[in-house]
Structures are given as structure tokens and as C-alpha cells.
Amino acid sequence: MSAAGRARALGAALALTLLGAVGCSGGGGGDDGRITLDFLSLAWQAESVEANKALVEEWNAANPDVHVRYVQGSWDNIHDHLLTSFEGGEAPDIIHNDASDLTDFANGGYLADLTGLLPEELRADVPEAAWSTTEYDGGIYGVPFLQEPRVLVVNSALLEESGARVPTPEDPWSWEEFEAASAAMTRDSDGDGEAETYGVAWSMKEPVTQTVNLALSTGGEVFTREDGKNVVRYDAADSSVAALINRQVHEDGTAAASSLGMSGSDTLPGFYDGRYAMLPLNFSFRQQVAQQAPDGFDWTVLPMPSGGEEHGLAQGVAPQTLSVAEESDHQQAAADFVSFVTEPAHQVDLALGDWMLPTSERALADPALATEEYGWRTGTRIADELRPSPVLGVRGYPEWKDKIATPALQEYYSGAIDLDKLRGKLTGDGQRILDRYQR
Amino acid sequence: MTTTPHVSRPPTRRRLARGAGRAGQYLALVCYLVFLGFPLVWLLSTALKSPQELGSIDPTWIPEHPTLENFRAAFDAQPLLRSALNSALVATSSAVIAVAIAVPAAYVMVRYRSRISQAGTVWVLVSQMFPFVLVIIPLFLVLRNLHLINSLPGLVVVYVVWNLPFSLWMLRGYVQAVPLSLEEAAAMDGASRLRTLTHVVLPLLTPGLVATLMFSFVTAWNEFFFALVLLKSPEKQTMSVILTHFIGAEGVADLGPLAAAALLATLPSLLFFALLQRRLVSGMLAGAVKA
Numbered sequence: 009m010s011a012a013g014r015a016r017a018l019g020a021a022l023a024l025t026l027l028g029a030v031g032c033s034g035g036g037g038g039d040d041g042r043i044t045l046d047f048l049s050l051a052w053q054a055e056s057v058e059a060n061k062a063l064v065e066e067w068n069a070a071n072p073d074v075h076v077r078y079v080q081g082s083w084d085n086i087h088d089h090l091l092t093s094f095e096g097g098e099a100p101d102i103i104h105n106d107a108s109d110l111t112d113f114a115n116g117g118y119l120a121d122l123t124g125l126l127p128e129e130l131r132a133d134v135p136e137a138a139w140s141t142t143e144y145d146g147g148i149y150g151v152p153f154l155q156e157p158r159v160l161v162v163n164s165a166l167l168e169e170s171g172a173r174v175p176t177p178e179d180p181w182s183w184e185e186f187e188a189a190s191a192a193m194t195r196d197s198d199g200d201g202e203a204e205t206y207g208v209a210w211s212m213k214e215p216v217t218q219t220v221n222l223a224l225s226t227g228g229e230v231f232t233r234e235d236g237k238n239v240v241r242y243d244a245a246d247s248s249v250a251a252l253i254n255r256q257v258h259e260d261g262t263a264a265a266s267s268l269g270m271s272g273s274d275t276l277p278g279f280y281d282g283r284y285a286m287l288p289l290n291f292s293f294r295q296q297v298a299q300q301a302p303d304g305f306d307w308t309v310l311p312m313p314s315g316g317e318e319h320g321l322a323q324g325v326a327p328q329t330l331s332v333a334e335e336s337d338h339q340q341a342a343a344d345f346v347s348f349v350t351e352p353a354h355q356v357d358l359a360l361g362d363w364m365l366p367t368s369e370r371a372l373a374d375p376a377l378a379t380e381e382y383g384w385r386t387g388t389r390i391a392d393e394l395r396p397s398p399v400l401g402v403r404g405y406p407e408w409k410d411k412i413a414t415p416a417l418q419e420y421y422s423g424a425i426d427l428d429k430l431r432g433k434l435t436g437d438g439q440r441i442l443d444r445y446q447r
Numbered sequence: 448m449t450t451t452p453h454v455s456r457p458p459t460r461r462r463l464a465r466g467a468g469r470a471g472q473y474l475a476l477v478c479y480l481v482f483l484g485f486p487l488v489w490l491l492s493t494a495l496k497s498p499q500e501l502g503s504i505d506p507t508w509i510p511e512h513p514t515l516e517n518f519r520a521a522f523d524a525q526p527l528l529r530s531a532l533n534s535a536l537v538a539t540s541s542a543v544i545a546v547a548i549a550v551p552a553a554y555v556m557v558r559y560r561s562r563i564s565q566a567g568t569v570w571v572l573v574s575q576m577f578p579f580v581l582v583i584i585p586l587f588l589v590l591r592n593l594h595l596i597n598s599l600p601g602l603v604v605v606y607v608v609w610n611l612p613f614s615l616w617m618l619r620g621y622v623q624a625v626p627l628s629l630e631e632a633a634a635m636d637g638a639s640r641l642r643t644l645t646h647v648v649l650p651l652l653t654p655g656l657v658a659t660l661m662f663s664f665v666t667a668w669n670e671f672f673f674a675l676v677l678l679k680s681p682e683k684q685t686m687s688v689i690l691t692h693f694i695g696a697e698g699v700a701d702l703g704p705l706a707a708a709a710l711l712a713t714l715p716s717l718l719f720f721a722l723l724q725r726r727l728v729s730g731m732l733a734g735a736v737k738a
Contacts (some may be wrong), residue, residue: 046679052695054524080681082691085672088580092676096587098596100679106696214697273699277504296699300502 043074043338045345046100048081050328053295056361063349063357074341076102094118094333101336102345107141107152107326111401114144120332121147125343130350138367141396142329150329153350154364156291157312157323157394158218159386164306166193166205166285177311177389180321183226183252186313190262193285201261209267209275209284210253215417216409218288221324221397222249226315230434231398231405237446238402240438242431248315250420251427258423268421280305288312294382295363309383311390321390324397327367365391404445412438487713493706494518501702517703518711524701525689526681527708534668534686535715537599541606542663545614546656548607553618554648558627568619571612579672587676597679605677606667614659621655622648657723665716686712 051060057080064078079100081089087109093099099118113119126148131139134152142150167174170192175181181189190207197204212218220230228246232239256263264284267275272293278284280302287293297307311321330349332342348354355366356374365387366372372388379385399405416433419425425433488508493501495513500506521527556564586605587596595601625648633643649656671687678684690712693705 050696052692053701054520057524078681079679080684080692082675082688082694083696084691084694085675088583088672089675092583092587095584096591096596098587098591098679271698273702277502280502281504283504290697292695293699296502299498302499302502 042072043341045074045076045102045336045338045342046079047076047102047345048079048100048104050081050083050086050104051358051362052083053362056358059357059361060349063354067345067348074338074345076345090118094335097335099333099335101333101338101342103331103333104328105150105331106328107150107400108397108405110142110149110329110331111144111403111405113331114147114149115403118334119149120334120336120339120343121149122151122332122343122346123148125332125340126151127347130347133352133370134350134367135369135392137395138327141325141327141400142331144401150331151346151350152327152329152367153355154359154362155325155327155367155391155394156364157325157387157390158222158288159291159383159390160310160312161279161287161289161293161297161383162308162310163279163282163285164308166282167308169193170285175310175313177321177386177393180311181313183249183313183315187252187256187260187262190256190286191260194262196261203261203264205282206264206267206284207262208256208286208288209264209270209278210257210288210421211270211272211275212253212268212418212421213271213274214414215421216413217326217397217399219250219413219417220399222312223247224322224324224395224398225249225312225319227319229398231402238404238442240408240435240442242434247427247431250417250430254421254423254427257421265422268418276300279307286310291365291383291387292363298382309386311386321393322395323393324399325394326397326400328364402442404442408438408441412441487710490706490710490713493702494710496703498703517707520701521693521704521708521711524704525692525708527686527689527711529682530684530686530689531711531715533599533683534712537602537606537674537685538664538667538715540603541610541667542660544603544607545610545663546618546659549611549614549618549659550649550652550656553615553622554644556615556619557622571615574612583672583676586673590677596677597683599678599683602674602677602685605673606663606670609670609673610663610666614663617659617662618652618655621652625651661720661723664719668716 047064049057049060051057061078064076067074067076081104086105090099090103090105090109090113094113094116103119110119130151138152138155139148141152142148167189170189172189172192173181173185175185193205193207194203195205196202223230223246226245226248228243228248230240230242230246232241253263257265257268264278267278267284272287272289273296275284275287275289276293276296279287279297280300294309301307312323314321330346332339332346336342349358350368352366352368352370352374355368355371356376359366359371360376363382366377371377372391377384377388399409402408412433416425416430416438420427420430492508492510494517495510495515497510497512497514497516500510500512552567556567590596590601590605593601595604629647629651630643633647634640638646669687670685671691674685674688675691678688690705690708693708694700
């Protein structure tokens, strides 16, 4: 083919491509009188996506007049995605998100108040502590349905060899016992000062959420309300767990310094290899461990330590939520779908798919979640100790977290600054940020 | 009288230095290729590993037990082929349209110097300074009014607008490099302005056109946020959006299938480059010199 011929052929191909693209023009289906609701789901694990799609199909089969369309979303950029959709008037009717994102959207008037739209049965089945994560200014802006606490994923062989007592949700370790167990599992057989096995690996790539949530176990809060305003404090009760982590890394040598810059996933290879005996991880990480652990590797799931009887196994969580867009023309129908998805039996399906815990008390009692396998039983037994994360409802928290708390905590855990300086940054510069949102 | 041709041989030291220099060049080239190829090779290696191997503390370049399971899982979990087709349609269309608009615009800006063309040049530069988040909501509203939300043509329009300033800037440089005397010679030979453009200028611009096409195509192929926000229907989502479906909250990822899908996502761009890269140089002298 000549050059000119090739050029013509290329031009024709491109023109066809253009026509093809234009031919793919958007537009929904024909208007057949049915209500169509868009359900933006952030489920991402294969089992979870499957469970969500199955629920949508079941709903559509039972409700021919209210058709729900499954729209796959992504946790990546979800806030910006939703904000743009809200501003543009094109938001999905039903929105999957997590509770930490609801405050700003509720404050902006983007979410429907579900008070009065949900059945009493659902209201009664989910504990008040969970509902409080989605309440704002007297309204309910989401149904909390999945949550995940931090747990200890532990190498069973190393735990047994250490001789440490095996804790249970009813009789958990105190933080002092945890320190002792970490020391017992730490090994430096060649005496070079660098352990071959560390008792624990704290993954602190994103240090803020877990530092704040675990502060509840020792009676801390970090964020308090004074005269109707959010105030940051970082007293002994708030900083006790952070100080323990710092001590383990820099004084006791029982926690690996190298893991401080890692994400939870990054610490797993070292766990399988026996370099780390215990990993404090979110509950859903069990799925990765179950999938990746070498054959014959024995592991178990233990509750996080307790700061004392008065605090129990308290820790903060920000549940995943289902909300309805304020701009939806069919808020009641959307709320009905949310109620359907969050029925106890369905919450069990979703929890199994996501390796998380349901909020529904009836779902938590389901035999499918009562198994000891993969630590499910440990999770369900600590569920009623979970508290709303202190960060929920704090306007300006994302900026406080990104600009102040993350770098300050990273410096503290790395040993670059001491506790006093950390406190000064969190409560001084940090408070100024929160104040800007509360004028 | 015979003369013996004088053969000047470079001194041995100089030849050695030249050889060493050449070896250094090749070494640098190899290092650069390794640097460029590393992500792709690692991606391939990851895509072929089992979950157990991915969790190993001693990662290997070559999978010990290579498996295609990640590819199967990726295809099972997400509509990769459909999303790849969507990406190809959008990227190709937007690249072609952007270049089609940019070529005459660049020519006018270079050859017809006026205040308008100067203002246009400044505007092109200024438009590059707008942050992404500043334009997304207004753009969203404009597209909604035009009923172009959730449509591939809508996304094409966005990518054309987004790529046009840089495409224009690139082509402007190429047009400037075409000697004006060639156009004057063509005019003296009786060629019309259009004929001069199509038969003299355009062939000389081929490398520029190809480079700009490549730039526009790759930018559109990789773009994520516009596609995420503008396309609601699952059947219209592009590859970059689909890839994020393998990533969960707090950055936890289904690494094997993600690597498999990401590897497949790089293939069209590589193919596009392979097909067009010869054109980058083949048009350098086209139309300028009679054979």
C-alpha cells in the first residue's frame, strides 16, 4: 500500500473510531414507569461484590417497581467523587461510604435525614453507639452496617513458645501484659542487639486513626466537647498507648522500628517469615492472612489489650454506612432498599464477604459468625465494646490529621520529638485548625 | 607521479578513549533501559505469582510457581475488555480531535503574527496553570447542561479541552521549525496555500503530529478522575477507573489481580507507541527534499 493509501486507511479507521465513540452516547434506559435508583457500592473484594450484587438482584426480583442499579465505586477519591456529584446534581441515590465522611456531607445538606424513613426494627437492632456515628445535628444521615476493630494477629507457635498467657475477650491482656508478652516473644539469639524476631510490628504509615482510636482503651478521648466546641487534648490517658509504642521501639527493642513506616499489608511478609510475632491490624486483614499465609503456618486472632476494667476493650471505630442523597427524588424507596440491605441476614452475608463485623446485634449472633476459624468469634465477642471513633463529628479533622497529626505522630514514633513536643503540636497548632472551622 | 594517500590514524590512546566512551554510552543506555523496564518486569512477575509468593519476605524476580490465576481472577471480577475498549475509543478520539484542532491553530499562531495570536499563546500558557480541582465542578455543570454526563462523547470533549493547550504548544514548536522559505518556494511554483499546507508543511510536521498524538492518547488513556466522576454506568467505565476496583479502603489491594489488570492496561499504550514510533523520524525530511 502506498503512503497516501496508508494515510487514507488510517484516516478512515480513525473516523470509524470517532463514529464508534459518538455512537456509544450515554443516556439511561427507556422510561417504563419504574423508579430507578443508583446504588453506589464501594465493595471491592470479590466475595463482597458478589454478595452486594446478589442483594440487588434479590431486591429487583421482589420489587419490580423500584429498580436498583448497581454502580461500582472506588474507595480511592470517594470524597472528591461524591462532592463533585453532589455539586453537579448527579449524585447516586444510595451511597456507600464510611462514617468519617458523613459529617461534612451532612453539614453541606447533601444527605437525606433518615429519621422517620427507617423501620423501627432496624433502629432497635443496631446499638445506639453505632447510630451515634452517623448522627449529626439531631438527624441520622446513614445506616452503620459494617465495622472493623483492631485485633492482634498472632503467630501461634511463637506465642506458645513464649509461655505468655493466651488472652480472651473475657480476660484480655492488660497493656502491661502485652508489653511483657512482646518482650517474651522477642528474640536476639546472636546477641548483636538487633532482634531476629520482634514481639510486635506496629504499622504506622497512617498513624493517626489507630492512635486516636486506641486511646479509648486507656480512657483517652483526644477530642472533647467544651462549651459546644471541639477541643483537642493529649493528656496522660490520651497518650498512654502512643507512649507504650514509642517505648517498645526505642527503649525495650520489642517492636520493630522498620515497621513504623509500613502499611498493614507491608508487615505481613515479615509475619509469615517469623520476624514479627504479633501484628495489630484491622479485622479485615484476616482475609489477606488466610489467603497468603504459607501452608502449615498457624496463626490466631486475639483482642487488643485492655487499659483496665473500667475501660474494657474499648476502641474507636468508624463504621461503613449506607446513606441516601438529599437530591434523590425517591428518598423513601432508597431508604427501603437500605433497610433491606441491612437486614440481619444480609448484614451477615456482607460481613462474611468483607471479613468485617456487622453492626446488627442479631447478625452478630448468627452462627455463621460464631466460628473460631479465622478469629470470627473473637470479633463478635468484642463487638459490643466498640465505641464511635472520637474523630467522628469533628469538623476540620481531615485537615488536622493531614497537616498536623500525621507528621507529628510520625516524628514522635520515629523518636525525633518527645511527648511534650507532640502534645504541643497536636493541641497548639492542631487546635488552631479546628478553631477555624468553629467560628 | 603517484601519490600515496595519506592515512591519518588516530593514536592508540585516542581510539581507546573513544572505545571507552562508546562503552560508557552503551552502559548508560542499558542502565536507562533497565530503569524504564523495571516497573513492567516487576508488574509481570507480580501478575504471575500466587498469593503465597506475593506474601513472601524474599520476593523473587521469577515466580517459583507461575500461575495465570491472577489474570482469571481479574477477568472474573471486572469487565476488563469492555473497559479497555471504552478507554481505546475515548483516548483515540480525543487524541485525533485535539491534534486536528491544534494543527491549523498552531500554524496560524506561528505564521500570522497578530495581537490575537499572541494573546492565544499567553492563554495557552495560562490555561495550564488552573488546578484540576478548580475546573471539575464547573465542567461537570456545563456537561450536565449539555446532557453529556455519563457519556463517552462527553469524556472525549473533556479530554480534548484538557489536552488541547499542551498539544497546541507542542505543535507550535514544530511549525516554527519548518523553514518559511519552503512555503515561499512552493508559492512561487504556483502552489495554493492549501496545497502548500498539505503537501509541504504537513509532511514535515509528521514527527510533531505523532508525538502530539502519543501524548494526547497516553494522557487520556491514563486519566482517572474525570472518568470516575463523569461516567456513572458500569458499562461505560474506562480502564483507569476499573483498576481502582481492585483497591479497598486504606489502600489495601488485591495485589495479584491488580497487577494482572494493570499489565493488560499498559499493552495498548505500548502497541500504540510501537506502531507510531517509526513515524517520529520518518517524516523529518518528507516533502522538503526531492528524491
